[in-house]
Amino acid sequence: MNVRALAAKVLNQVVEQGQSLSNVLPAAQQDLSPKDKALLQVLCYGVLRTLPRLDFFCRSLMDKALKGKQRNLHFLILVGFYQLLYTRIPSHAAVGETVNGAKALKKPALKGMVNGVLRSFLREQENLIEKANQQPALVYCHPSWLVKRLQGAYGEQLAAEIMDNNNQQAPMWLRVNAIHHNREQYQALLKDAGLNSFSCEFNDNALRLEKATDVYKLPGFEAGWVSVQDGAAQLAAHYLDAQPGELVLDACSAPGGKTVHVLELQPDIKQMVAVDADAKRLLRVQENLQRLKLNATVIHGDASQPGSWWHGERFDRILCDAPCSATGVIRRHPDIRWLRRDSDIADLVALQQSILHALWDKLKPGGILLYATCSILPDENALQIQRFLETTKDASLIPLSLQDNSRRKVRQILPNEDGMDGFYYAKLQKSL
Ligand SMILES: C[S@@+](CC[C@H](N)C(=O)[O-])C[C@H]1O[C@@H](n2cnc3c(N)ncnc32)[C@H](O)[C@@H]1O
Known part of the structure; x- marks a missing residue:
């Protein structure tokens, strides 16, 4: 399965049909290899974090919005922009795989159109980014009602910091089960498993992992030694x-x-x-x-x-x-x-x-x-x-x-x- 096409479908289900990402994404990830699972997650999370910005690029490069049965292709194009702007995937691979996504979405005749939009983006991105950076909504990437509420509650500067933090990737936190181990004992077990973690002074059971990992790689997860919790x-x-x-x-x-x-x-x-x-x-x-x-x-x-x-x-x-x-x-x-x-x-x-x-x-x-x-x-x-x-x-x-x-x-x-x-x-x- 083409991961870009899957991402486009997931995004369509979330943005257009109002379904929750935490329901739709795990279903889409089911039969994928760990590597593709991770890529699908990066693409879906990334596009949702930058949605109005990517939408703006798309609007700027296309005469007419893709609607109805072609709407999946709109999201496929956003997935393409996201890779080109925010990932280390080489641009020829990002464009090639995304264009192939049109075939996987059963729209092979539109491969040329997707290819054309992505290539125009590569040519015009500097100018488009400059324009986007002049519009607060495209910098914050939050809906205007929420921007207004956050600014009302916290003032413009703190609200901007909050929104910036909202667009960062959250760390993975663990809760060590006090019934089995104290935090230091469990931290040593993590280290043996090659996982670095940090403790925090305000909570005796909490550890923050340096890098997120699959729960089944956590020592004793199934035996209840540890849980994932912010x-x-x-x-x-x-x-x-x-x-x-x-x-x-x-x-x-x-x-x-x-x-x-x-x-x-x-x-x-x-x-x-x-x-x-x-x-x-x-x-x-x-x-x-x-x-x-x-x-x-x-x-x-x-x-x-x-x-x-x-x-x-x-x-x-x-x-x-x-x-x-x-x-x-x-x-x-x-x-x-x-x-x-x-x-x-x-x-x-x-x-x-x-x-x-x-x-x-x-x-x-x-x-x-x-x-x-x-x-x-x-x-x-x-x-x-x-x-x-x-x-x-x-x-x-x-x-x-x-x-x-x-x-x-x-x-x-x-x-x-x-x-x-x-x-x-x-x-x-x-x-x-
Ligand atoms: C923030 S979540 C709870 C998270 C949970 N305490 C935890 O730490 O795992 C809020 C929960 O409230 C439940 N909920 C919503 N309306 C409710 C109601 N009227 N009575 C009881 N639960 C409700 C939702 O189903 C949801 O599971």
Whole structure:
């Protein structure tokens, strides 16, 4: 199979049909060699990170946009531009393979057209790049609604830095399972396997790999010695700080990364209840529990309607890792910016608000709720919590961690801060 043609199909499914890259890409990679798998990923991620810029080049070089059944070829051309601009693939190979992609897409008659556009690009690229660099939208490569929101929240300069970070490749983070090894022991095992890693001072279980690798190359992955989880996401279980004998709820739990981390850190809790509204994603929670040999009560349910699943005992601690815009993880999911709409934000804020209030009712007096999102938008974070505090008399903020000398009660992590994803945390306690 021609990898460029596959990339064009994947991109068409994501950009035109609104499908998620994390669903479409693994399916397309299934029968490929490791090398082609990696190339397909580079091409899809790369084009999505630079989409409006590549679209601009295409518009500038073609009289008429390719539509309908020819739309795959539009993406094939973008894949060609991407290789020529951002990869080390020699231009004759990039052009040749991309042109052959037209045949693989069952449009052999259009090979000449693809060849012509790519060759014109090679001739005119300097001039086109200069023009693109004068248009902020083509420099940031983010939709204008998001640019506006980020600039409103963080000012022009920081917003530009955030968007630049969103366009970088995210590092691979590991979470060492404290039940089996401490971090230093596991780091030595990685070294023996030829994998260099860095530890970070703010999290005892976290390691950042120098270079991403296939999970099956990680020592003891299948035996549950280690999991893949971003450094910011790993803070949730530390901040939740579950204690022996407690009843703990992970209210939006799938795929279960944080559920299992809470159990790894505190195997002596009374019970972990893992709820999620998405039955398919809950299967991943079960898989994670099985791989790590941990136990939880897994429930398919709506966190905003606990009446349908709650078993009658209030919780000591609740993790509310709320559904959100995921604007903090654009590095890892470059399609998010094109799939989300500005109007989604208000809907998400309303959903988060109803989940927060419903869960608060199921928290014991004196109990703790950790609110988390992988968003960097204040509406879903600081403003959400501010509104919650204004309307909930028995709620107050408490320090996220006693080990953290700053004693901060909320934390907005921006993408690439200490190499982590963008995340927000707020820790609330219910009065006695
Ligand atoms: C940010 S993800 C959770 C990630 C998870 N905590 C982890 O660390 O692996 C948010 C989850 O909320 C779930 N969700 C969305 N609406 C929900 C609702 N009303 N009730 C419960 N879960 C919901 C989604 O299916 C999704 O799995």
